[in-house]
Amino acid sequence: MATASTPLPIAGLNDLSNESRMIATPWSRMVRGIGLGQYPIDYSPEAAAQIRHAFDLVAAKVSDSQAYTLFSRLLTDLVLKVADPAGGLSRADIERELGPVLEAVRSEKNPYFRLTAGCILMDAFANLGLDRTLLVNEETDFPGEMLAVTDEIEPDQIKDENSGRHGEYERLSAYSAILLAFGQLGLKDRLVSGPRNYVQEALDLLDRVPAPFFRGRGGSMLLSVVSLLGHDALIFDGERDYMKEVLDYMDRADELNNPPAFPQPASPAFAKVYPLLTMLNAVAMSGRPEYLTYGKDRLAEAKELMAEIAPVETTHMSLYYVVALYNLGRLEEQLPDLDAFVEGVVGQWKDADPGADFFLRGISYPYLIQTAMITGRMKLVTDAILDRMVDSFPDLDRTDLDRINRPYPVSYALNILGEIGAADLLFTPRTRYGGSSPMAWVIDHFSENAREEAGRFYMLNHALVSYALRLRGTHRQETELFRSFRFRLADPQEGEPVSPRL
Numbered sequence: 123m124a125t126a127s128t129p130l131p132i133a134g135l136n137d138l139s140n141e142s143r144m145i146a147t148p149w150s151r152m153v154r155g156i157g158l159g160q161y162p163i164d165y166s167p168e169a170a171a172q173i174r175h176a177f178d179l180v181a182a183k184v185s186d187s188q189a190y191t192l193f194s195r196l197l198t199d200l201v202l203k204v205a206d207p208a209g210g211l212s213r214a215d216i217e218r219e220l221g222p223v224l225e226a227v228r229s230e231k232n233p234y235f236r237l238t239a240g241c242i243l244m245d246a247f248a249n250l251g252l253d254r255t256l257l258v259n260e261e262t263d264f265p266g267e268m269l270a271v272t273d274e275i276e277p278d279q280i281k282d283e284n285s286g287r288h289g290e291y292e293r294l295s296a297y298s299a300i301l302l303a304f305g306q307l308g309l310k311d312r313l314v315s316g317p318r319n320y321v322q323e324a325l326d327l328l329d330r331v332p333a334p335f336f337r338g339r340g341g342s343m344l345l346s347v348v349s350l351l352g353h354d355a356l357i358f359d360g361e362r363d364y365m366k367e368v369l370d371y372m373d374r375a376d377e378l379n380n381p382p383a384f385p386q387p388a389s390p391a392f393a394k395v396y397p398l399l400t401m402l403n404a405v406a407m408s409g410r411p412e413y414l415t416y417g418k419d420r421l422a423e424a425k426e427l428m429a430e431i432a433p434v435e436t437t438h439m440s441l442y443y444v445v446a447l448y449n450l451g452r453l454e455e456q457l458p459d460l461d462a463f464v465e466g467v468v469g470q471w472k473d474a475d476p477g478a479d480f481f482l483r484g485i486s487y488p489y490l491i492q493t494a495m496i497t498g499r500m501k502l503v504t505d506a507i508l509d510r511m512v513d514s515f516p517d518l519d520r521t522d523l524d525r526i527n528r529p530y531p532v533s534y535a536l537n538i539l540g541e542i543g544a545a546d547l548l549f550t551p552r553t554r555y556g557g558s559s560p561m562a563w564v565i566d567h568f569s570e571n572a573r574e575e576a577g578r579f580y581m582l583n584h585a586l587v588s589y590a591l592r593l594r595g596t597h598r599q600e601t602e603l604f605r606s607f608r609f610r611l612a613d614p615q616e617g618e619p620v621s622p623r624l
Contacts, residue, residue, distance in 0.1 A: 159591025338397025477517025
C-alpha cells in the first residue's frame with residue numbers, strides 16, 4: 123500500500139480520541155465544519171506548502187469577494203504560522219493576523235455560514251491552545267456575537283433536493299456547532315446562566331424539523347454535544363425527554379411519509395438506518411443504556427437495516443455502525459467477526475465506481491478507507507483503491523449534477539488521504555490529468571468564480587482548514603472538554619456494569 127512507510131495516526135479503535143469517537147465520520151467535518159483537525163501530527167513544511175498552494179490556486183479562481191473562502195484561506199495561513207515551530211509568533215503577531223480573519227467572518231452575508239466560520243475559528247483557537255482573551259475581553263465578545271447570529275438563520279433556506287423537508291434543520295445544526303465551540307473555549311456555563319437558556323432553545327428546535335431523517339440525524343449531534351457539555355439533565359430530566367421524542371418520531375417515518383431525497387437513488391432502508399446509527403452514538407454519549415431498548419430493540423433494528431441496504435450504501439454506513447457499537451461497548455456482541463465485516467466493506471471497491479456519481483459512489487472510497495483505518499486494517503487498502511479514487515474526478519463531467527458537486531468527493535478524498543499520509547497523490551502530476559496534479563486540475567475546472575459549485579465549494583475549504591489544523595503537533599491533542607469526557611457504557615469504572623467491547 124502507498125502509505126506503508128507512513129506512520130498512521132492510530133492503530134485501531136482503542137486509539138481513537140473522544141473527539142473522534144463523537145465526530146467520527148467525514149460528513150460532520152466536511153459538510154458541517156465541526157471537529158476539524160482530528161488526528162494531529164507534527165508540523166510538515168511539505169504539507170503546509172501543499173495546503174498553501176491549493177489556496178493559491180483557489181484564489182486565482184475565486185475572488186476575495188467570497189467571504190467564506192477568504193476566511194478559510196486567512197485562517198489557514200494563521201494556523202500554519204502558529205503550528206510552525208520556527209514561526210515564533212508573539213501575542214501581538216497573532217492579534218495582528220487575527221484582525222483580517224475576524225473581518226472576513228463578519229463580512230459573510232449568509233448567517234449560517236457566518237456562524238459556521240466563527241465556530242471553526244473558535245475551535246481552532248482551542249485546538250491551538252491560543253489565548254481566548256483575544257476573542258473575548260472587555261472590548262470584544264466574539265463568542266457572544268456569533269451566538270446572536272443563531273437568531274438570523276431562517277428555516278428552509280437549504281436549496282437542494284430536500285427543499286421543504288428541513289424546517290429548522292440548518293439552525294439546529296448551527297446550534298450544535300456554537301454550543302460545541304463555547305465548550306471548547308471553556309465558556310459552556312454562559313449558555314445556560316444568562317437571560318436565555320440557549321441549550322434549552324436548541325433542544326426545542328427539534329420539534330421544528332419535519333422530516334424524521336433530518337430530525338434524527340441533526341438531533342443526534344445536538345444531543346451528543348449537550349451530553350458532552352454536561353448539560354444532559356436538560357435532555358432527560360425535565361418535563362420532556364428529548365431522546366425519547368426523537369426516537370418516537372423516527373419510528374413514525376412510514377406513517378409521516380416524508381422521506382429524504384438523495385442525489386442518487388437510495389434504498390428505503392438507507393433513509394432509516396442513517397439517522398438510527400447517529401442516534402445510537404448519541405445514546406452512547408448519554409451513557410444511558412435504557413434507550414437501546416426504548417420502544418424496540420434498537421440494536422436489532424440496526425442489524426436488520428444494515429442487512430437490507432445496498433452494498434454501496436454499506437460502505438457509507440459501516441463507519442457509523444462500527445463506531446456507535448464500539449462507543450456502546452457492544453461491538454464484539456453485534457459484530458463478533460470484525461475482520462470479515464471490514465473485509466466485506468473494503469471489498470466493495472471493486473463494484474463501486476467512484477466516478478459514477480458524486481455521492482453514493484463518489485464518496486464510498488473515503489468511507490471504506492476510513493473504516494479500515496479506524497479498525498486498524500489498512501492492509502486491506504491497496505494502491506489500486508487509492509489510484510482509482512484519485513483518478514476518478516474527470517469522470518464526474520458526465521452530468522452537470524456531478525460536475526457542479528465535484529467538491530464533495532474531492533474534499534472527502536483530501537480528508538482521508540491526509541489522515542493516512544497519502545495526500546501527495548492529490549498534489550503530484552498524474553497521467554490521468556495530462557501531467558497536472560488532481561488538485562490543480564479540479565480547481566482549474568471549477569466554473570468562473572466557482573458560481574456553479576457554490577453550494578458545495580465550502581467543503582473544499584473545510585478539508586484544507588482541517589488538514590492545516592492537523593499540523594499543530596502531536597503534543598496538541600484534543601481539548602480538555604473532550605479529554606474529561608467518558609463513554610460510560612464502553613469504559614465503565616469500578617462498580618459500573620461492564621459492556622463487552624473490542
